[in-house]
Amino acid sequence: MKLSIILINYNSSDFTLRCVASIREQTRVPDYELIIVDNNSQPDDFARLQPLAGEPAVTLVRSRLNLGFAGGNMLGVQAASPNAAYYFFLNNDCQLLTDVCGRLYEYMEQHPDVGVCVPQMYNEAGERQHSFSYFPTPGVKLVGHGAMRLFRPDGYPSLKTAYEMPVRVPVVSGSAMFVRATAFAEVGGFDTVYFLYCEEEDLCKRLAQRGHPAVLVPDARFVHYSGGSTRRNLNIEKEFYISLFHYYRKFHSWPARLLLRLFFFLKTIRKVNRDRMYAPLAFFILRGSPVRDSLRYKQNIARH
Known part of the structure; x- marks a missing residue:
């Protein structure tokens, strides 16, 4: 082929x-x-x-x-x-x-x-x-x-x-x-x-x-x-930042990652008045968007 x-x-x-x-x-x-x-x-x-x-x-x-x-x-x-x-x-x-x-x-x-x-x-x-x-x-x-x-x-x-x-x-x-x-x-x-x-x-x-x-x-x-396309919600928004910061960990230095974490935190927390979802998302970003919180680990193996 x-x-x-x-x-x-x-x-x-x-x-x-x-x-x-x-x-x-x-x-x-x-x-x-x-x-x-x-x-x-x-x-x-x-x-x-x-x-x-x-x-x-x-x-x-x-x-x-x-x-x-x-x-x-x-x-x-x-x-x-x-x-x-x-x-x-x-x-x-x-x-x-x-x-x-x-x-x-x-x-x-x-x-x-x-x-x-x-x-x-x-x-x-x-x-x-x-x-x-x-x-x-x-x-x-x-x-x-x-x-x-x-x-x-x-x-x-x-x-x-x-x-x-x-x-x-x-x-x-x-x-x-x-x-x-x-x-x-x-x-x-x-x-x-x-x-x-x-x-x-x-x-x-x-x-x-x-x-x-x-x-x-x-x-x-x-x-x-x-x-x-995938419908956006809090879990999907978290997944975006999990991926983004995994990328940064691979290709950018820790000072750059820290600067970006603060930048995205401030950018996201400003949206709280628009939607309360952004408050937990902002603090998730501040925590570093850990991979362990991925949707990948919140599912079971199908038995059918």
């Missing part, structure tokens, strides 16, 4: 089925496989996916534990062909508008140094969306990417520009990551300590450190439906 397309399903089989249909309709790469990882959905939701298991080049894997984004995708890699040249990690709430896989495959074959690329994202209204972002450095968080661009214009390409040609970007969107398998293996794949959030920043950072840049390929296009 030249390409392994990996989807994660979590109680969202309708999105998954529509995503698979768009892959079948648009993809012209002759040798590809679909790996669908069910992240411990409800039995009736998983049952809707069962017919896919009978289709050619489709593998349906069910986890008895919600492994999160990174863990679910790594389970997909385990089930993928060992000879795959590329992995396409695609959110199930996406639909391809063009031959995304063929275009990204062609680009990666022509640029062997590139580690990961991303197509151009649109919303369901047809409006162009950001397909890339910036590393969450202390500079970006404290003064903003606009100010940082004054010092390093090449490191902060504009989010507002409608690019027509491929452009190097810091971090690709996690909703559609087309990754070179050898580079992915070289850096050890996704860090499965992350349960939700920051997985793409972490992966792009480690790829860049090994000389494998990230690229936006704008003539490959897809839709990302907001309806499949």
